[in-house]
Amino acid sequence: MHEINEEIPRLETRHRQAMRFFDYINKENLEVCLKVLEPEAKAAEMEHAIKHEIRVKLDENPVLYTSLKERLEELIEKRKERQMTIEELLEEYHDIIDRMRSNAEESAAHGFEPEQYPFYQMLASELDGFEEDNVKELTHIITEIIQENAVIDWTFKDDVKREMRKRIKRQLRTNDCPSKEVENLARQLMELAEAHYKQIAY
Structure with missing residues (x-):
């Protein structure tokens, strides 16, 4: 003792x-x-x-x-x-x-809120060769998608997460993200969303 x-x-x-x-x-x-x-x-x-x-x-x-x-x-x-x-x-x-x-x-x-910047850094890292302005615009669109779908307790609602992931993947394809990278990048962006926008609806 x-x-x-x-x-x-x-x-x-x-x-x-x-x-x-x-x-x-x-x-x-x-x-x-x-x-x-x-x-x-x-x-x-x-x-x-x-x-x-x-x-x-x-x-x-x-x-x-x-x-x-x-x-x-x-x-x-x-x-x-x-x-x-x-x-x-x-x-x-x-x-x-x-x-x-x-x-x-x-x-x-770079014109971002603190919670947006990690999304920009990830997209810039994964989308090598993309114009900086295009990556910035894509960052704003994707974080807007996340905020639009971030209802109360959204991280516990599979249907909400499915819809959010679907819209993110659609936007990545619209912005000419290579098809083989869409799934993995969308998953990483969803993980970031849960880290930064989990409490947004409270």
Whole structure:
């Protein structure tokens, strides 16, 4: 019992630290928070915060956060193999955090609401070679379809989801999406819809 009582405060402290650094992902005072740490400890805290952010946000923006996850894994492996210095690793971690921060700004710059931008990123990623303006227009149309069909508890109503998926697939075909990609892309867009528009009708 004594050992358990000692372990609980340690777990609580670690949780508070994780949440503090996770919160600082989106704040300008990250440097202030990390300044007191040695480089190796700083890298460990930043890595933990980045992993936490990726885990939380992956379903909301799989294109962005999958790429960041892969980049993080690559950096960890390079550091393990001593292919980069701790200073280089810290710089790369800062770049990843900056990329997370700038996503909302990019969304506005492209003319999208925050919940629309992951749809644009997915379509742009999957429809390689399409004109940017066409992808933007398609993004607006598809998110409009989703909002039009998003009745209360729509994620639990198979008939509503079928209709939404059917309209999305029809729109993809109208916009000359390759036939072999329509089914898979529609599925991914539906998953995004459930992540971003689940509560829209409440």
